[in-house]
Amino acid sequence: MTGPALTGRRTLRVGTRRSLLATTQAEHVAALVRDRLGVDTELVEITTDGDRSQAAGTPLRGSSTGVFVGALRDALLTGEVDLAVHSLKDLPTYPEAGIALAAVPEREDPRDVVVARDGLTLGELPAGSKVGTGSPRRAAQLHALGLGLEVVAIRGNVDTRIGKVRAGECDAVVLARAGLARIGRLDEASEVLDPLQMLPAPGQGALAVECRADDPLVDLLAALDDPATHAAVLAERTTLATLEGGCSAPIGALAEVAEGEDGPELWLRAVVLSEDGTLAVRRSASAPLTDPSAAAHLGAQLAQELLDEGAGQLDSAPEPSNITEPAAGSTEVHNA
Structure with a gap:
């Protein structure tokens, strides 16, 4: 599939962060480039602001979105690399001048996992057990489960986080399943968390x-x-982008493509929570994937419904009356 765009390029330089997970992800994309475009690749490791912050032990301020991205984009714009590979959840939701999102390959399983001492699940951990995470979204949803767990803030790469369990500093940590799967350590997970949790x-x-x-x-x-993955993440990120204009509370979202009676459909669900997990707004909706704009429209529509239900008030007082306390088995409100 080579052509004029690759004339004179015997090797495509693939920009990546330096971590094991990042280079593994970049090599996955590089293999796709070699297979589908028929051109050699070279990984170019770039140190980002987020990496420097982690190395220094400096806490990230607010959301980490964007802190791992800027240096890679700079390398693109200066011609140091030809393409850059990111964890998509790290990308800001607003466009960057001069940069194009060229592809979203097929997605790994997006769920979170627990790595716990003695192979325990969250439900098996005694009340008061320390569960580590650096994510406000995970922390809020852990609190919302009502299991009496102590959620502690941690940072670092996969080794560092799992090491806190092995050293007894935490009883468990919550991580992305995809990261463990990509570096061949999925067998260390003691539980895969259902999106309902x-x-x-x-x-x-x-x-x-x-x-x-x-x-x-x-x-x-x-x-x-991968068109199905691209549609799903577009819906999720449009939900996030719309919500970011009206709230700063923790947000979770997941879209899945399923085959409906009249063709593919996109099912999207999202939650906005107070930081302590005591309050939450949950909504879900579906729409046929009739054209490329359907995913973005669905994401914007669902986000607006969340805002209409009080999501924007979760990080402020007084407490809105139309927000319900979540429970482990709480029912989501589905659009007709």
């Missing part, structure tokens, strides 16, 4: 392939794209 972050488990917007390579990289 914990909705993942928008875009979790998916990769983003970016290149310069004016590079003809953008059209060729479309060969790496």
